[in-house]
Amino acid sequence: MGIHDRLRELGLELPPVVPPVAAYVPAVRSGSLVFTSGQLPMVDGAMSAVGKVGALVSPEQAKDLARLCALNGLAAIEALVGLDAVVRVVKVVGYVASTPEFTGQPAVVNGASELLGEVFGAAGQHARSAVGVASLPLDAPVEVELVVEVR
Secondary structure: OOHHHHHHHOOOOOOOOOOOOOOOOOEEEEOOEEEEOOEOOEEOOEEOOOOOEOOOEOHHHHHHHHHHHHHHHHHHHHHHOOHHHEEEEEEEEEEEEEOOOOOOHHHHHHHHHHHHHHHHHHHHOOEEEEEEEOOOHHHOOEEEEEEEEEO
């Protein structure tokens, strides 16, 4: 079963690639690795939620937003090299704009990690960082970067 079949089985559709909001490209390839730029939880060119996790955004909502960020990252990879070229997910970095007392960043970034596991199976297991930050671009609650190995 190919990755696109797996996405359909999961009821997922790759969104259009989110256009850059500054001077960068959505993804680049260096040798056998593809690095995505930080992906925000954008849908149809608009931020799907804004604010800090632990204040305006609940941890559960933020987890869903991290999943959306990962899906946007997959769209960037698809546009650059095609998802069928992915050998494995290597690393995920998740940034969570959160209130000072919020410490559940790992559970939020699980939204991205779990999606990658559902899509790629064992090849979706990856190293990861989940970082709490004071703010993110466009007041996004979550931002996710992916690094994948490709053929």
